[in-house]
Amino acid sequence: MSINATLIGQMITFTLLVWFTMKYIWPPLIEALEERRKKIAEGLAAAEKGQEEMDLAEKNALAVLKQAKEQSSEIVSLAQKRANEVVEQSKHNAKKEGERLIDAAKTQIEQELQQAKEGLRQEVSTLALKAAEQILKKEINKTEHKALIAKVASQLG
Amino acid sequence: MATEVHAAEGATGYIVHHLTPFSVGEGFWTLHLDTLFFSAILGALFIWFFKTVAEKATAGEPGLAQNFVEMIIEFVDQQVKDSFHGKNDLIAPLSLTIFCWVFLWNAMDMLPVDLIPGVATMMGGDYMRVVPSTDLNATFALSFSVFFLIIYYNLKIKGAFSFSKELLLHPFNTVFLIPFNILLNLVEYIAKPVSLALRLFGNLYAGELIFILIALMPWYLQPLLSFPWAIFHILIITLQAFIFMVLTIVYLSMAHEEH
Numbered sequence: 001m002s003i004n005a006t007l008i009g010q011m012i013t014f015t016l017l018v019w020f021t022m023k024y025i026w027p028p029l030i031e032a033l034e035e036r037r038k039k040i041a042e043g044l045a046a047a048e049k050g051q052e053e054m055d056l057a058e059k060n061a062l063a064v065l066k067q068a069k070e071q072s073s074e075i076v077s078l079a080q081k082r083a084n085e086v087v088e089q090s091k092h093n094a095k096k097e098g099e100r101l102i103d104a105a106k107t108q109i110e111q112e113l114q115q116a117k118e119g120l121r122q123e124v125s126t127l128a129l130k131a132a133e134q135i136l137k138k139e140i141n142k143t144e145h146k147a148l149i150a151k152v153a154s155q156l157g
Numbered sequence: 158m159a160t161e162v163h164a165a166e167g168a169t170g171y172i173v174h175h176l177t178p179f180s181v182g183e184g185f186w187t188l189h190l191d192t193l194f195f196s197a198i199l200g201a202l203f204i205w206f207f208k209t210v211a212e213k214a215t216a217g218e219p220g221l222a223q224n225f226v227e228m229i230i231e232f233v234d235q236q237v238k239d240s241f242h243g244k245n246d247l248i249a250p251l252s253l254t255i256f257c258w259v260f261l262w263n264a265m266d267m268l269p270v271d272l273i274p275g276v277a278t279m280m281g282g283d284y285m286r287v288v289p290s291t292d293l294n295a296t297f298a299l300s301f302s303v304f305f306l307i308i309y310y311n312l313k314i315k316g317a318f319s320f321s322k323e324l325l326l327h328p329f330n331t332v333f334l335i336p337f338n339i340l341l342n343l344v345e346y347i348a349k350p351v352s353l354a355l356r357l358f359g360n361l362y363a364g365e366l367i368f369i370l371i372a373l374m375p376w377y378l379q380p381l382l383s384f385p386w387a388i389f390h391i392l393i394i395t396l397q398a399f400i401f402m403v404l405t406i407v408y409l410s411m412a413h414e415e416h
Contacts (some may be wrong), residue, residue, distance in 0.1 A: 002187075003293060004182075004187040005185060005188055006189040006295070007294065007297055008298075008300070009188060010294055010298030010299070011302055013197055013326050014302050015202070017254050018198045020204055021253055022209055022251070024252035024410050025253070026230075026249060026253060028212070029214050032215060032219075033216075035216035036216040039216055120243045
């Protein structure tokens with residue numbers, strides 16, 4: 001158990017190990033760690049930014065949605081108004097048309113009534129003439145009394 | 158051969174055999190081949206594993222190995238950042254090397270005490286001590302290297318004049334107490350490497366000794382004793398590697414600070 005040349009050998013080995021570690025082992029590993037640290041920090045920052053952007057987008061979306069709702073309700077009320085108008089218009093039209101139809105029918109009825117009256121007058125006058133002829137065949141001259149009969153017939157209408 | 162020695166010398170022989178290094182050479186120029194070999198192999202293992210990971214290191218999602226390596230790197234980096242505030246590219250890799258290398262040395266303690274020595278005996282080797290931290294040469298090699306760095310940075314950062322002034326006039330700032338100051342500082346500076354090396358050596362040597370003692374017990378007692386001791390030793394080996402690393406950082410940061 002004595003100190004001897006082994007010490008020198010060990011010191012050489014140690015020096016080599018430290019040199020190698022310092023040159024080839026420590027720097028790449030610590031660099032990788034540092035780089036990862038940076039990456040993580042960047043990732044976290046990006047995540048935070050993304051979250052903020054998402055919040056903003058959500059806000060925007062809500063605003064747009066609200067606007068759309070307002071617009072749609074406006075449109076609906078406008079449409080309702082328009083529909084009412086159309087209904088009113090068509091009611092009015094229908095009434096007018098009905099009145100027109102009624103008028104037309106009345107006119108026609110009037111005409112037909114006139115025609116019927118005319119026909120009846122003719123027929124009655126003819127009948128009266130015939131009846132008078134039968135009764136007064138002998139005593140009444142047809143031609144002499146023709147003017148009188150026509151006068152009566154016209155008074156019948 | 159070795160087994161015969163055990164038989165001849167009993168328990169003491171067994172213990173001594175396990176704690177005798179496999180060495181060549183005479184006097185100072187003796188080389189503990191087992192210490193040199195195992196620490197070099199473990200150092201290579203550390204370098205190989207970390208280098209493999211470092212080459213494939215990505216800032217993206219790390220794999221299992223990279224995760225493990227990063228855990229160690231971040232742990233060491235945190236220790237360095239906590240104690241050392243200057244700018245020095247050497248200290249962090251140095252601490253990492255010390256932590257991993259010492260940990261791997263100590264971890265050799267977890268192997269069964271007769272496994273590698275047994276294999277060595279079969280291959281004709283007489284002695285084999287597998288835990289490099291039970292060799293004072295290994296622990297002192299580390300602590301002396303750290304000591305040289307302490308002196309180097311003292312001279313580099315503070316300059317020779319300022320450093321000498323600190324040695325002469327600290328802690329008592331009077332010309333009359335210069336000899337006393339020198340004595341105090343000498344003790345302080347020498348105590349650093351000696352305590353570093355002896356702490357690690359003592360802990361691991363004692364730990365290994367207890368494993369060897371347990372191995373001398375009857376077979377039915379061995380699991381009962383070695384199992385708790387091995388679990389406790391997981392703490393010891395990590396803690397000793399950690400202490401060595403932290404004290405190195407502290408000593409070097411002291412070398413960077415002006416008084």
